[in-house]
Amino acid sequence: MRTPPNRIHLVLRIDGEAVPVSAPRPPLRARLDELLPAQRAVDNAAIDHAVRKAAAAGKQVTCAKGCSACCRAQPVPVTPAEAYALLRLVEALPAARREQVEARFDDRVQRLRGAGLADLLLDRADDLDAERARGLALAYFKLGLVCPFLAEDACSIHPQRPFVCRQYLVSSDPALCADPFANHAEVIPMPLHAATAALAISETAYGRAQHSVPLTLALEYARSHRAELERQFDAEPLFRQWLGAL
Numbered sequence: 415m416r417t418p419p420n421r422i423h424l425v426l427r428i429d430g431e432a433v434p435v436s437a438p439r440p441p442l443r444a445r446l447d448e449l450l451p452a453q454r455a456v457d458n459a460a461i462d463h464a465v466r467k468a469a470a471a472g473k474q475v476t477c478a479k480g481c482s483a484c485c486r487a488q489p490v491p492v493t494p495a496e497a498y499a500l501l502r503l504v505e506a507l508p509a510a511r512r513e514q515v516e517a518r519f520d521d522r523v524q525r526l527r528g529a530g531l532a533d534l535l536l537d538r539a540d541d542l543d544a545e546r547a548r549g550l551a552l553a554y555f556k557l558g559l560v561c562p563f564l565a566e567d568a569c570s571i572h573p574q575r576p577f578v579c580r581q582y583l584v585s586s587d588p589a590l591c592a593d594p595f596a597n598h599a600e601v602i603p604m605p606l607h608a609a610t611a612a613l614a615i616s617e618t619a620y621g622r623a624q625h626s627v628p629l630t631l632a633l634e635y636a637r638s639h640r641a642e643l644e645r646q647f648d649a650e651p652l653f654r655q656w657l658g659a660l
């Protein structure tokens with residue numbers, strides 16, 4: 415029997431331009447988090463395109479290693495599959511590092527519980543309107559919870575960082591990112607919505623409404639939904655659905 419090639423080659427159409435992508439092929443049967451390497455390759459190509467387009471319009475990305483303003487207090491939303499990928503990543507760390515990262519997560523969870531926010535964010539109401547969502551985000555922001563993966567002002571999981579971390583790029587003064595509720599940072603527009611499309615395929619796969627959770631609650635969420643997140647599916651139809659939903 416012929417072995418399927420281990421890479422997928424596809425072409426995205428963005429703003430009328432052809433954007434080629436080479437992505438690792440997911441296993442035939444896969445958990446949703448096992449689609450992430452292919453999804454990240456597609457997302458990266460779309461982001462590169464957006465950055466090139468912005469540069470052509472005179473807008474350079476001002477994000478750089480050493481600037482971690484957006485990792486320091488903002489509620490970074492992750493999809494259920496990303497939450498499970500992060501749990502698996504932490505569980506695979508060497509013992510000392512794992513203990514350190516888990517302690518940081520525990521600290522953030524306790525502070526969210528103390529503020530009465532953890533359950534609201536873990537089990538978000540389906541009818542949460544924009545105003546209440548903003549109120550929750552602001553209450554979260556005021557806690558100043560630094561991402562547990564931030565190390566010496568750099569992302570310690572850079573290749574595996576969530577969609578939202580990849581896509582959030584600004585062309586304005588990085589100092590403005592310290593308080594996005596008070597300042598207006600100029601964000602590079604992204605042509606694809608990788609996380610929203612990932613939530614859509616989660617709904618198809620698990621047969622119930624899905625929502626993102628702040629990264630600081632990712633381990634909590636993934637541990638309590640492990641059985642669901644361990645389920646395997648035929649990967650190709652879900653990956654195609656994700657591409658279609660972008």
Ligand code: SF4
Nearest residue numbers: 485561563564569579
């Ligand atoms: S995962 Fe990395 S990029 Fe995203 S908030 Fe955490 S440290 Fe920052």
